[in-house]
Amino acid sequence: MKIKQINGLNGTITVPGDKSISHRAVMLGAIAKGTTHITGFLMGEDCLSTIDCFRKMGVQIDVSDNEVVIHGVGLHGLKRPQEQLYTGNSGTTTRLLCGILAGQDFDVTMTGDASIQKRPMNRVITPLSKMGAKINGVDGNFCPLTLHGADNKLHGINYELPVASAQIKSAVLLAGLYAQGQTTIIEPAPSRDHTERMLRALGVDIKSQGRTIVLNPPKDLTAKNVNVPADISSAAFFLVAGAIIPNSEITIKNVGVNPTRTGVIDVLKAMGADITESNFKNDVEPTCDLTVRTSKLKGTIIGGKVIPRLIDELPVLAVAAAFAEGQTIIKDAHELKVKESNRIAAMVTELNRAGADVKETDDGMIINGGKTLNGAIFETYNDHRIAMSMAVCALGCNGESEILNQDVVSISYPDFFDTLQKLGGV
Numbered sequence: 001m002k003i004k005q006i007n008g009l010n011g012t013i014t015v016p017g018d019k020s021i022s023h024r025a026v027m028l029g030a031i032a033k034g035t036t037h038i039t040g041f042l043m044g045e046d047c048l049s050t051i052d053c054f055r056k057m058g059v060q061i062d063v064s065d066n067e068v069v070i071h072g073v074g075l076h077g078l079k080r081p082q083e084q085l086y087t088g089n090s091g092t093t094t095r096l097l098c099g100i101l102a103g104q105d106f107d108v109t110m111t112g113d114a115s116i117q118k119r120p121m122n123r124v125i126t127p128l129s130k131m132g133a134k135i136n137g138v139d140g141n142f143c144p145l146t147l148h149g150a151d152n153k154l155h156g157i158n159y160e161l162p163v164a165s166a167q168i169k170s171a172v173l174l175a176g177l178y179a180q181g182q183t184t185i186i187e188p189a190p191s192r193d194h195t196e197r198m199l200r201a202l203g204v205d206i207k208s209q210g211r212t213i214v215l216n217p218p219k220d221l222t223a224k225n226v227n228v229p230a231d232i233s234s235a236a237f238f239l240v241a242g243a244i245i246p247n248s249e250i251t252i253k254n255v256g257v258n259p260t261r262t263g264v265i266d267v268l269k270a271m272g273a274d275i276t277e278s279n280f281k282n283d284v285e286p287t288c289d290l291t292v293r294t295s296k297l298k299g300t301i302i303g304g305k306v307i308p309r310l311i312d313e314l315p316v317l318a319v320a321a322a323f324a325e326g327q328t329i330i331k332d333a334h335e336l337k338v339k340e341s342n343r344i345a346a347m348v349t350e351l352n353r354a355g356a357d358v359k360e361t362d363d364g365m366i367i368n369g370g371k372t373l374n375g376a377i378f379e380t381y382n383d384h385r386i387a388m389s390m391a392v393c394a395l396g397c398n399g400e401s402e403i404l405n406q407d408v409v410s411i412s413y414p415d416f417f418d419t420l421q422k423l424g425g426v
């Protein structure tokens with residue numbers, strides 16, 4: 001995909017449904033009693049992997065243009081799949097499924113693509129084993145994972161999370177649905193709470209207070225329709241593009257603004273971005289429209305408790321920092337090294353390729369912004385967010401750039417380049 005420097009992005013857009021919420025709507029809909037209609041579902045490859053896994057366990061799922069319908073089988077209605085479950089590139093599918101599969105009375109093997117086979121799974125194996133699960137993986141850590149559900153009965157635990165990770169938290173909560181007794185989780189810092197909100201909406205007794213979450217296992221989950229808001233992680237590419245490209249004004253409709261996800265807005269505003277929120281709505285998840293206008297950005301420090309609230313947006317925030325005046329320090333972001341790619345190394349290499357001044361640190365990067373950036377051929381490391389971040393960067397680089405292997409965006413945002421074109425950007 002070739003991208004030229006652009007002199008303005010303008011228009012009103014909708015970005016696809018939230019990836020985290022789409023996954024959870026399928027998973028919880030599948031084990032609920034009754035039928036779940038999901039609108040706004042993200043038809044990206046990751047969420048389709050989740051659908052595929054549940055179909056293999058006997059759940060009827062109808063997919064049409066405007067909705068996904070899940071015919072729930074109840075907490076104990078999943079069937080042993082005839083073949084391995086394949087989770088593709090999706091860490092959320094793999095880790096959350098571990099929680100559900102740990103509670104089944106059958107054995108099952110699960111694996112994913114080359115990236116998934118390198119991502120650490122001991123972070124879920126450890127707490128689930130403490131609950132009584134029997135999970136074997138390569139070196140006790142990697143896919144393929146075999147879950148020996150038939151051999152065990154789960155019991156609740158009191159678990160202090162070693163990292164602020166919604167995937168670990170959710171895996172433990174989902175296993176907690178099948179456990180005897182209460183499950184308590186203590187988070188080091190707030191991570192996205194979509195699982196807690198959706199479980200509560202489905203009638204589960206789950207309470208959050210400060211850093212502690214307490215779940216009592218239910219008899220059933222009661223199906224409830226889900227309207228998936230637009231994904232703030234996808235909106236983030238346009239928030240940054242609108243801020244750094246001259247003569248721009250972009251409105252993004254109906255974006256999920258759950259406070260555990262809005263770190264990107266807080267940081268961009270602290271950098272001087274002109275972002276306004278309007279048309280607030282409050283359902284299970286809060287939403288609003290976001291408008292961004294061209295802004296003069298300045299450097300900032302991004303670290304500490306905000307990191308889990310913007311973990312997936314750090315690559316594109318690094319782009320914002322390269323176009324800002326002054327220094328930006330990203331720290332406390334070790335987790336970026338174990339995402340779909342090592343996103344610290346990837347962004348440092350690619351931004352420097354354009355002529356930016358970026359240094360890698362142990363837990364992040366230091367970006368001396370405001371250098372003149374020139375078009376280049378950018379690699380994407382088979383990582384959807386690196387591809388979209390470098391596409392945003394390319395819009396602001398002198399001359400023409402090329403994004404290699406651009407199709408990887410279909411993991412979370414199949415129409416990304418079409419939307420960019422609609423705004424005048426390709």
Ligand code: S3P
Binds near residue numbers: 021166335
């Ligand atoms: C997600 C949690 C985050 C995030 C991922 C989606 C989720 O991962 O990076 O894209 O849906 O729970 P971690 O829990 O590993 O931080």
